[in-house]
Amino acid sequence: MSLYVEGLSKELHSDPNKMAEFQEVMRQQLESSMQAELEKLLSTAKGAEAEVSKKDFEGFRKLFQRFLQVKGPSVEWAKINRPPEDSIQPYDKIKAKGIPDNIADSLNKLVVVKLNGGLGTSMGCKGPKSLISVRNENTFLDLTVQQIEHLNKTYNADVPLVLMNSFNTDEDTKKILQKYTHHRVKIHTFNQSRYPRVNKESLLPVAKDMAMTGENADVWYPPGHGDIYASFYNSGLLEQLIAEGKEYIFVSNIDNLGATVDLYILNHLVSQPNGKRCEFIMEVTDKTRADVKGGTLIQYDGKLRLLEIAQVPKAHVDEFKSVTKFKIFNTNNLWISLSAIKRLQEQNAMDMEIIVNPKTINGGLNVIQLETAVGAAIKCFDNALGINVPRSRFLPVKTTSDLLLVMSNLYSLEAGSLNMSERREFPTTPHVKLGSSFTKVQEYVTRFESIPDMLELDHLTVSGDVTFGKQVSLKGTVIIIANHGDRIDIPAGSMLENKIVSGNLRILDH
Numbered sequence: 226m227s228l229y230v231e232g233l234s235k236e237l238h239s240d241p242n243k244m245a246e247f248q249e250v251m252r253q254q255l256e257s258s259m260q261a262e263l264e265k266l267l268s269t270a271k272g273a274e275a276e277v278s279k280k281d282f283e284g285f286r287k288l289f290q291r292f293l294q295v296k297g298p299s300v301e302w303a304k305i306n307r308p309p310e311d312s313i314q315p316y317d318k319i320k321a322k323g324i325p326d327n328i329a330d331s332l333n334k335l336v337v338v339k340l341n342g343g344l345g346t347s348m349g350c351k352g353p354k355s356l357i358s359v360r361n362e363n364t365f366l367d368l369t370v371q372q373i374e375h376l377n378k379t380y381n382a383d384v385p386l387v388l389m390n391s392f393n394t395d396e397d398t399k400k401i402l403q404k405y406t407h408h409r410v411k412i413h414t415f416n417q418s419r420y421p422r423v424n425k426e427s428l429l430p431v432a433k434d435m436a437m438t439g440e441n442a443d444v445w446y447p448p449g450h451g452d453i454y455a456s457f458y459n460s461g462l463l464e465q466l467i468a469e470g471k472e473y474i475f476v477s478n479i480d481n482l483g484a485t486v487d488l489y490i491l492n493h494l495v496s497q498p499n500g501k502r503c504e505f506i507m508e509v510t511d512k513t514r515a516d517v518k519g520g521t522l523i524q525y526d527g528k529l530r531l532l533e534i535a536q537v538p539k540a541h542v543d544e545f546k547s548v549t550k551f552k553i554f555n556t557n558n559l560w561i562s563l564s565a566i567k568r569l570q571e572q573n574a575m576d577m578e579i580i581v582n583p584k585t586i587n588g589g590l591n592v593i594q595l596e597t598a599v600g601a602a603i604k605c606f607d608n609a610l611g612i613n614v615p616r617s618r619f620l621p622v623k624t625t626s627d628l629l630l631v632m633s634n635l636y637s638l639e640a641g642s643l644n645m646s647e648r649r650e651f652p653t654t655p656h657v658k659l660g661s662s663f664t665k666v667q668e669y670v671t672r673f674e675s676i677p678d679m680l681e682l683d684h685l686t687v688s689g690d691v692t693f694g695k696q697v698s699l700k701g702t703v704i705i706i707a708n709h710g711d712r713i714d715i716p717a718g719s720m721l722e723n724k725i726v727s728g729n730l731r732i733l734d735h
Contacts, residue, residue, distance in 0.1 A: 269434035313611035332382035342391030349665025353394035371641025391447035415460035451597025483620035505606035508558035519554030660688035
């Protein structure tokens with residue numbers, strides 16, 4: 226048998242046509258095996274779930290088909306060009322146009338969409354990330370509702386909020402939404418698709434039925450935020466909003482506290498002449514050393530396109546990370562035409578690169594999940610544009626280090642929006658790096674009796690068992706390292722300026 230396989234292998238490699246034929250046969254076999262497995266799974270679905278899952282699986286099947294057809298990197302490095310000057314506009318130029326008196330008319334054409342599919346597990350929290358308290362007991366969701374309600378009251382407008390939930394966040398989010406019943410914001414939700422994780426070896430689903438608990442707890446996944454187009458369309462909500470006279474959505478991650486509705490960008494969108502209507506705006510901002518992995522905009526085959534690090538050939542990764550060649554990155558704040566999404570969905574013309582995300586589940590089983598990113602669709606839309614916005618529009622809270630920044634006196638809170646304090650002399654945020662003792666929100670909270678004064682801080686590194694007393698002030702560069710077995714208590718009222726603190730420091734009440 227081994228001699229036969231070896232002989233077949235040599236024969237295939239010596240004849241490219243036979244190799245291509247063999248690969249095509251294998252691809253067709255994998256496709257039909259996948260189709261049979263999906264049908265088996267669907268046969269276990271009940272009632273309304275069956276209809277929803279059928280649409281989900283149709284999307285998954287198309288993605289899996291494309292995954293089997295893709296060969297090699299999705300970009301040829303030599304064809305990458307910098308975007309033309311006019312395809313990425315400076316924010317100041319957009320702002321210089323001002324805001325017309327009838328901006329309320331433009332607001333009435335807008336829908337705010339927040340990506341709300343993620344859990345708070347990376348910060349040690351159960352349930353949706355959007356329900357974590359970030360400032361004065363307000364959650365990400367509270368702040369979002371406050372921002373939009375303030376807009377609606379100020380301009381007598383009707384901007385609705387739409388949450389794209391996942392099967393992980395939907396139930397908990399819907400329970401919380403009841404508390405906003407008397408706020409001046411209409412809130413809608415729709416669900417991301419539910420796709421099956423695929424065994425890396427067999428390329429077949431791991432799930433044996435449609436259940437989501439017990440053995441099946443780890444076998445499903447929400448397929449990245451690129452799924453917004455199909456799931457929004459399939460939910461019927463897209464059609465409903467168009468019928469209500471809505472024209473654009475402003476999409477952003479719910480944990481980006483800088484992603485508020487910008488009236489200058491909105492005005493730019495709606496004031497374009499009909500023939501040149503811009504269907505897609507991506508907010509980008511200048512890269513710093515902390516953002517070297519962020520996706521960037523390029524010109525490719527005559528179109529503006531998002532280039533992610535996962536698409537970059539290994540030999541060019543360092544070049545991709547260069548702050549001098551690729552100066553900007555995608556904030557994932559996007560303004561998109563609703564009618565264009567409808568058109569592209571109906572023409573089956575939404576083309577996004579596939580992200581293959583490897584995972585390990587069930588005590589060591591290697592699986593892959595196929596995902597897409599919302600910004601990757603930029604190349605499908607007409608007259609797409611990048612706007613280079615101030616860094617303040619990108620304020621994501623991914624870790625407790627980020628949480629410390631937004632809870633501090635660096636920011637003031639007004640109508641749900643965080644603004645950098647005028648008392649800070651320079652506009653950049655300090656670099657904060659908290660160690661593993663601070664990773665979980667519950668632990669982090671117990672280590673600060675009150676949040677330190679950070680107005681004059683440049684850099685903070687904390688490692689080990691460290692606690693902060695009340696009214697501590699941090700300035701310049703501060704490094705605090707408690708070695709294993711040691712503990713450092715920073716006394717109440719301390720002022721640390723350009724200091725390294727190490728060793729053991731305990732202050733006990735008597």
